[in-house]
Amino acid sequence: MTIYNFSAGPAVLPKEVLLQAQAELPDWHGSGMSVMEMSHRGKEYMSIQAQAEADLRELMGIPANYKVLFLQGGASQQFAMIPMNLLRGKTSADYLNTGEWSKKAIGEAKKFCAANVVASNADRNCTYIPAFDSWQRDPNAAYLHYTPNETIGGVEFNWLPEVGDVPLVADMSSNILSRPVDVSKHGLIYAGAQKNIGPAGLTLVIVRDDLIGQTVAGTPTMLDYKTHADNDSMYNTPPTYGIYIAGLVFQWLKKNGGIAAMEQTNIAKAGLLYAAIDASNGFYNCPVALSDRSRMNVPFTLKDAALDGDFLKQADARGLLQLKGHRSVGGMRASIYNAMPLAGVQTLVDFMNEFAKKNG
Numbered sequence: 001m002t003i004y005n006f007s008a009g010p011a012v013l014p015k016e017v018l019l020q021a022q023a024e025l026p027d028w029h030g031s032g033m034s035v036m037e038m039s040h041r042g043k044e045y046m047s048i049q050a051q052a053e054a055d056l057r058e059l060m061g062i063p064a065n066y067k068v069l070f071l072q073g074g075a076s077q078q079f080a081m082i083p084m085n086l087l088r089g090k091t092s093a094d095y096l097n098t099g100e101w102s103k104k105a106i107g108e109a110k111k112f113c114a115a116n117v118v119a120s121n122a123d124r125n126c127t128y129i130p131a132f133d134s135w136q137r138d139p140n141a142a143y144l145h146y147t148p149n150e151t152i153g154g155v156e157f158n159w160l161p162e163v164g165d166v167p168l169v170a171d172m173s174s175n176i177l178s179r180p181v182d183v184s185k186h187g188l189i190y191a192g193a194q195k196n197i198g199p200a201g202l203t204l205v206i207v208r209d210d211l212i213g214q215t216v217a218g219t220p221t222m223l224d225y226k227t228h229a230d231n232d233s234m235y236n237t238p239p240t241y242g243i244y245i246a247g248l249v250f251q252w253l254k255k256n257g258g259i260a261a262m263e264q265t266n267i268a269k270a271g272l273l274y275a276a277i278d279a280s281n282g283f284y285n286c287p288v289a290l291s292d293r294s295r296m297n298v299p300f301t302l303k304d305a306a307l308d309g310d311f312l313k314q315a316d317a318r319g320l321l322q323l324k325g326h327r328s329v330g331g332m333r334a335s336i337y338n339a340m341p342l343a344g345v346q347t348l349v350d351f352m353n354e355f356a357k358k359n360g
């Protein structure tokens with residue numbers, strides 16, 4: 001039986017990448033060593049990291065005046081590093097609140113500055129993106145932070161906030177590399193690796209270089225982007241094995257047509273699943289506004305929550321795993337990141353149709 005893993009994160013990785021990592025595990029390219037045994041300052045490992053960065057730059061079209069940093073601490077650590085590094089003498093920053101992850105970023109920012117919430121979707125249970133013309137921005141904000149894809153609520157931007165000269169900061173943890181993004185419109189993009197990049201333990205930061213080097217007083221060395229930018233992410237030991245796997249994922253993306261091709265597949269996958277939900281005559285329901293539905297995380301409930309247990313049990317028996325929704329939303333959530341094949345979504349949809357027919 002083929003297993004399809006719908007986990008929100010850590011999440012599915014491309015099978016080809018896992019098999020390549022398996023083949024190279026004890027002896028990378030005749031070095032006699034596993035990548036995880038190599039000195040991070042040796043030429044073999046340094047070539048792996050340099051290739052990963054070059055491939056990412058090519059895939060995303062990252063301009064030369066942006067640094068790519070391979071960090072640790074998760075996206076959650078960025079919630080603090082962003083105000084510490086990007087306030088640059090200012091005392092306020094703008095934040096859009098679209099759900100659980102935005103709220104965590106806002107909570108952390110409040111330790112360092114006045115976090116001005118420009119708009120919130122809490123009035124409708126975090127199920128839509130507030131229209132841009134309703135945002136109440138602070139003219140003195142040091143930057144504007146938003147979450148292009150809320151992993152828990154399943155709301156995603158299909159447009160880019162145009163904020164002029166204010167650095168735009170994006171938490172792309174759960175939709176990076178899933179669709180083309182104009183990096184040059186951002187001051188900083190960050191993402192924990194464990195959803196769409198690679199294993200947990202690696203955090204990617206892409207930051208415009210003029211924003212680096214003006215931290216708030218007392219910022220620890222390790223939390224200063226300059227430390228990592230000046231040392232090619234090798235101030236201390238980087239998460240070497242995670243960077244190696246991320247590099248394999250970048251090569252897999254390049255081989256499969258890059259991000260534009262990935263976007264087409266993601267549109268097809270999400271379209272298939274939402275169509276099944278919408279055609280179920282209310283047996284399944286997705287609470288998210290039509291225009292703001294995520295292509296990566298699809299939350300849905302069953303008409304009768306008493307059927308949730310049966311649904312999950314029978315899905316499991318079909319090899320459809322990790323579909324239980326987040327505790328704050330309930331119901332189900334299917335995370336269908338880049339590495340989830342169309343066949344996985346088709347198998348899920350076939351099961352859902354069958355289940356609805358039997359229990360409707």
Ligand SMILES: *Cc1c(COP(=O)(O)O)cnc(C)c1O
Nearest residue numbers: 074075076101151171173174192
């Ligand atoms: C998972 C997630 C986080 C938290 O990531 P960690 O790496 O666990 O800190 C933050 N933001 C978003 C949008 C996420 O999906």
